[in-house]
Amino acid sequence: MGRYVIRRLLQMIPVFFGTTLLIFLMVNVMGDPIAGLCGDRQCDPATAAQLRTEFGLDKPVWQQYLTYMGNIFTGDFGTAFNGQKVTELMATAFPITIRLTVVAIVFEIVIGISLGVVTGLRRGRPVDTVVLILTLVVIAVPTFVTGLLLQLLLGVEWGIIKPSVSSEAPVDELIVPGLVLASVSLAYVTRLTRTSIAENARADYVRTAVAKGLPRRRVVVRHLLRNSLIPVVTFIGTDVGALMGGAIVTERIFNIHGVGYQLYQGILRQNSQTVVGFVTVLVLVFLAANLIVDLLYAVLDPRIRYA
Amino acid sequence: MLLEVRDLHVEFHTRDGVAKAVNGVNYSVAEGETLAVLGESGSGKSVTAQAVMGILDMPPGRISGGEILFKDRDLLKLKADERRRIRGQEMAMIFQDALSSLNPVLSVGQQLGEMFVVHRGMSRGDARAKAIELMDRVRIPAARERVGDFPHQFSGGMRQRIMIAMAMALEPSLIIADEPTTALDVTVQAQVMDLLAELQRELNMGLILITHDLGVVADVADKIAVMYAGRIVETSPVHEIYQAPAHPYTKGLLRSIPRLDQKGQELYAIKGLPPNLLHIPPGCAFHPRCPMAQAVCRTDVPPLYTVDEERRSACHFWKETLDAR
Amino acid sequence: MPEQKPWDETTGSGAISGAGAGGGMDLAMDEGTTLEKTPGGPEGTGPAGKPRSLWSDAWRDLRRNPVFIISSLVILFLVVISIWPSLIADQDPLDCDLSKAQEGSQPGHPFGFDGQGCDVYTRTVYGARTSVTVGVLSTLGVSLLGGVLGGLAGFFGRGWDAVLSRITDVFFGIPVVLGGLVFLSVVTSSTVWPVIGFIVLLGWPQIARIARGSVITAKQNDYVQAARALGASNSRMMLRHIMPNAIAPVIVVATIALGTYISLEATLSYLGVGLKPPAVSWGIDISAASQYVRNAPHMLLWPAGALAVTVLAFIMLGDAVRDALDPKLR
Numbered sequence: 001m002g003r004y005v006i007r008r009l010l011q012m013i014p015v016f017f018g019t020t021l022l023i024f025l026m027v028n029v030m031g032d033p034i035a036g037l038c039g040d041r042q043c044d045p046a047t048a049a050q051l052r053t054e055f056g057l058d059k060p061v062w063q064q065y066l067t068y069m070g071n072i073f074t075g076d077f078g079t080a081f082n083g084q085k086v087t088e089l090m091a092t093a094f095p096i097t098i099r100l101t102v103v104a105i106v107f108e109i110v111i112g113i114s115l116g117v118v119t120g121l122r123r124g125r126p127v128d129t130v131v132l133i134l135t136l137v138v139i140a141v142p143t144f145v146t147g148l149l150l151q152l153l154l155g156v157e158w159g160i161i162k163p164s165v166s167s168e169a170p171v172d173e174l175i176v177p178g179l180v181l182a183s184v185s186l187a188y189v190t191r192l193t194r195t196s197i198a199e200n201a202r203a204d205y206v207r208t209a210v211a212k213g214l215p216r217r218r219v220v221v222r223h224l225l226r227n228s229l230i231p232v233v234t235f236i237g238t239d240v241g242a243l244m245g246g247a248i249v250t251e252r253i254f255n256i257h258g259v260g261y262q263l264y265q266g267i268l269r270q271n272s273q274t275v276v277g278f279v280t281v282l283v284l285v286f287l288a289a290n291l292i293v294d295l296l297y298a299v300l301d302p303r304i305r306y307a
Numbered sequence: 308m309l310l311e312v313r314d315l316h317v318e319f320h321t322r323d324g325v326a327k328a329v330n331g332v333n334y335s336v337a338e339g340e341t342l343a344v345l346g347e348s349g350s351g352k353s354v355t356a357q358a359v360m361g362i363l364d365m366p367p368g369r370i371s372g373g374e375i376l377f378k379d380r381d382l383l384k385l386k387a388d389e390r391r392r393i394r395g396q397e398m399a400m401i402f403q404d405a406l407s408s409l410n411p412v413l414s415v416g417q418q419l420g421e422m423f424v425v426h427r428g429m430s431r432g433d434a435r436a437k438a439i440e441l442m443d444r445v446r447i448p449a450a451r452e453r454v455g456d457f458p459h460q461f462s463g464g465m466r467q468r469i470m471i472a473m474a475m476a477l478e479p480s481l482i483i484a485d486e487p488t489t490a491l492d493v494t495v496q497a498q499v500m501d502l503l504a505e506l507q508r509e510l511n512m513g514l515i516l517i518t519h520d521l522g523v524v525a526d527v528a529d530k531i532a533v534m535y536a537g538r539i540v541e542t543s544p545v546h547e548i549y550q551a552p553a554h555p556y557t558k559g560l561l562r563s564i565p566r567l568d569q570k571g572q573e574l575y576a577i578k579g580l581p582p583n584l585l586h587i588p589p590g591c592a593f594h595p596r597c598p599m600a601q602a603v604c605r606t607d608v609p610p611l612y613t614v615d616e617e618r619r620s621a622c623h624f625w626k627e628t629l630d631a632r
Numbered sequence: 633m634p635e636q637k638p639w640d641e642t643t644g645s646g647a648i649s650g651a652g653a654g655g656g657m658d659l660a661m662d663e664g665t666t667l668e669k670t671p672g673g674p675e676g677t678g679p680a681g682k683p684r685s686l687w688s689d690a691w692r693d694l695r696r697n698p699v700f701i702i703s704s705l706v707i708l709f710l711v712v713i714s715i716w717p718s719l720i721a722d723q724d725p726l727d728c729d730l731s732k733a734q735e736g737s738q739p740g741h742p743f744g745f746d747g748q749g750c751d752v753y754t755r756t757v758y759g760a761r762t763s764v765t766v767g768v769l770s771t772l773g774v775s776l777l778g779g780v781l782g783g784l785a786g787f788f789g790r791g792w793d794a795v796l797s798r799i800t801d802v803f804f805g806i807p808v809v810l811g812g813l814v815f816l817s818v819v820t821s822s823t824v825w826p827v828i829g830f831i832v833l834l835g836w837p838q839i840a841r842i843a844r845g846s847v848i849t850a851k852q853n854d855y856v857q858a859a860r861a862l863g864a865s866n867s868r869m870m871l872r873h874i875m876p877n878a879i880a881p882v883i884v885v886a887t888i889a890l891g892t893y894i895s896l897e898a899t900l901s902y903l904g905v906g907l908k909p910p911a912v913s914w915g916i917d918i919s920a921a922s923q924y925v926r927n928a929p930h931m932l933l934w935p936a937g938a939l940a941v942t943v944l945a946f947i948m949l950g951d952a953v954r955d956a957l958d959p960k961l962r
Binding site for chain 3: 011014015018019022023026136137139140141142143144145148149151152156241242244245246248249252253263264267268270275279282283286290
Binding site for chain 1: 360362391392393394395396399400402404407408409410411412413421422425426457459470473
């Protein structure tokens with residue numbers, strides 16, 4: 001087990017450098033990093049030159065990259081468009097997005113797995129067909145469409161929820177946005193659980209469990225579920241990245257002042273410091289989630305542990 | 308008589324038609340007796356066993372006729388729950404591939420102990436102790452240290468022993484072993500078969516040994532039933548069948564065993580392939596491949612003729628087959 | 633290590649995996665299936681005695697599958713009106729009259745007008761062209777690039793495989809919508825090419841993984857070993873023996889991915905970083921319409937509906953093809 005952990009950690013290192021390099025290149029080399037620092041207008045040449053020196057932009061690219069990496073490790077992400085430090089913006093934005101994501105994950109797990117188990121055990125029956133169609137529609141319709149429609153129906157037409165979330169974003173206001181954010185992932189979890197259960201139900205070890213005279217409930221819970229849920233759990237873990245991407249859209253629709261909102265503002269105003277800072281942290285979170293999932297996989301499946 | 312299967316019929320409904328997997332099978336096993344059921348893939352030997360255990364997949368499968376008398380009760384007439392209680396406690400089954408037949412994410416101790424927890428209401432601690440006892444009994448070294456290990460950490464032979472341990476945990480009256488040694492090396496095969504025989508003697512269990520390997524059968528079995536296309540084609544006490552088979556199929560099987568004094572000669576194989584169960588040939592199902600087939604074989608299904616007191620053969624020309632030896 | 637089946641990629645949810653963005657994930661990923669019957673290998677005989685192969689079996693099933701028929705027809709319709717939008721829309725999508733802004737449906741303008749006074753019906757029809765173009769071109773690019781790289785990595789193994797795995801890991805580490813925001817925000821052109829280029833850039837690893845997996849599985853088949861023993865060259869083995877078998881999962885995933893790419897383009901356009909006016913895209917229209925949703929919902933509903941139907945058609949097609957090719961799901 002220890003060897004497996006170390007191997008995964010070592011594999012993370014080149015990936016970490018590769019990803020940060022990619023981000024760095026996309027922002028600093030393709031765009032103009034100092035655009036937007038002078039408010040909404042272009043900077044005059046003297047200020048521009050001064051800013052360039054200040055941010056080390058006159059140095060060779062590889063050196064800029066090293067400075068960027070150094071900044072990551074010291075936690076210095078620079079200044080945002082409104083003068084605040086980027087890290088301050090992060091401190092207000094991240095908790096909100098985390099709350100939203102947690103709501104989404106809870107929906108994903110509870111609804112997704114339950115539906116998946118029910119349909120996996122009742123393949124071909126009407127319940128199965130209905131759920132399959134529903135999940136297909138949810139997956140096909142882009143999240144922003146679902147979000148806008150729900151906002152239209154629940155917020156505007158029927159007035160059940162507030163169409164825009166207030167700036168403190170308490171959990172109860174985040175329920176519908178959370179459901180929207182979770183919707184596609186939920187559909188995937190349902191399908192994945194369903195397939196996993198249906199496949200495992202035909203496995204030899206299930207036949208043995210039945211041959212042992214075990215009651216059906218025990219066969220399903222102790223033998224079938226334990227094996228079937230392994231890919232599902234790992235999927236949910238790696239889904240964190242998708243949720244992060246989705247949060248941007250959901251936050252825009254419901255006007256939630258989380259990470260997505262800040263990121264969007266940063267891009268709109270071409271403030272590369274904000275963009276780079278938030279994206280880097282998000283990607284780090286994603287890599288960490290991936291690592292945790294790989295470790296979790298080893299915990300759940302002893303065959304990996306002792307490979 | 309411990310187990311008596313009477314005129315059992317099992318069919319499978321597939322999108323291409325109805326596959327008749329078992330077509331009127333009769334066999335019996337007494338206490339302490341070993342019945343070997345021989346046949347190629349598709350002969351129906353496993354399906355019959357699964358029907359006896361009650362673990363057939365019931366859509367597509369369907370038991371369309373017959374009786375299964377176990378300790379004088381017809382299992383097919385019992386309620387599902389009663390049947391479940393019999394499984395594991397009074398009759399148990401061992402499967403071919405122990406690696407896929409054991410749950411990969413539970414330790415062997417948990418899987419062995421489960422029998423005691425569920426059927427005897429033992430606590431987990433007691434069940435674990437029992438599991439260690441069982442592992443010792445089937446001669447798995449260092450049982451106490453290994454009781455928490457997982458199936459993939461054992462060798463093939465040891466895994467099969469664990470399956471045997473699981474089957475005999477509650478001292479059932481009947482054990483069905485479905486090709487228990489096919490996936491093992493020859494030396495390990497012998498060890499596992501010896502273990503089975505020993506346990507059977509000790510507990511006076513009835514044993515149904517399903518295999519396609521005639522060599523394994525000679526040591527262990529009391530009587531043999533040969534199956535082809537879902538029917539029994541020959542039954543006999545074990546020794547006589549080797550010396551004088553009474554059915555062309557059995558004869559063909561015996562001839563196919565490679566022998567040391569056959570150097571330089573071509574290996575014999577029964578010509579043709581086993582029949583498609585969706586379209587079993589009319590008359591005697593073996594006639595397309597039989598060197599002795601005549602016109603009557605193509606039209607009349609041969610009943611089980613009496614060869615002598617203990618032997619039966621489903622061949623119109625059993626006498627000629629016997630004499631041709 | 634439990635076997636990795638070609639479509640069972642449960643680790644790494646994929647660069648094109650903005651679930652929340654509807655950029656969507658690989659549907660085929662979630663079904664751990666593998667092809668057991670192989671076209672080039674041993675074939676069973678069907679009831680009539682005709683030799684059956686995986687492909688002919690699959691086609692037989694598809695022909696009778698209503699989902700396949702419906703989605704194929706819808707896609708055919710979409711392709712036709714992408715090439716000749718004037719067949720059903722006789723006006724110019726950019727011909728707008730501000731005085732008619734937000735008005736509802738009228739004779740000659742069945743879907744009403746949008747915020748700028750443009751005809752919603754015409755814009756919706758022309759939007760199909762954009763979506764189909766982006767979808768098809770992106771998928772072609774991703775399939776070629778990913779298929780070739782993944783296939784080679786799977787075939788040659790070892791070093792190539794390790795390098796590919798690390799590279800795909802890097803790309804998988806970037807959530808797609810995020811990447812899109814960063815990458816496309818610096819682009820000023822309003823044509824489809826930056827969007828297509830971005831999708832190909834971030835989408836190829838997903839196909840590469842599938843291709844790699846299916847090549848590895850196909851490689852292990854006995855008849856490939858037999859071909860090698862008979863002295864077949866690498867290219868012959870690859871083209872004649874491995875590819876026909878390995879290609880099926882790639883086709884399934886690519887079809888489904890097409891749907892997700894259309895969805896992704898719409899999402900990026902909605903966020904303002906995808907296509908920009910004067911390009912006509914459902915995403916742009918939905919974005920503009922979201923402000924007027926209270927008074928003039930028709931502006932939102934028609935392009936949104938068209939988008940949903942289009943993506944659904946492709947994904948359903950991919951689903952139907954996958955079910956037909958997988959004997960285990962019977």
